[in-house]
Amino acid sequence: MGIPDAGALSLGQWTAIVKAWNAAHASEDTPPAPPTVDEFELAYARARGLH
Numbered sequence: 001m002g003i004p005d006a007g008a009l010s011l012g013q014w015t016a017i018v019k020a021w022n023a024a025h026a027s028e029d030t031p032p033a034p035p036t037v038d039e040f041e042l043a044y045a046r047a048r049g050l051h
Contacts, residue, residue: 012046 009017035043
């Protein structure tokens with residue numbers, strides 16, 4: 001992943017990595033659904049520190 005020290009990650013960064021990992025490695029029969037517009041906007045706001 002290119003992260004030299006995983007211990008330096010914030011809880012939010014770690015959670016995002018785990019969610020992405022789980023989504024990417026989900027069952028091949030059921031690919032993950034893309035986020036809804038509301039989910040995307042909320043994730044974007046959280047990433048920017050606006051929520």
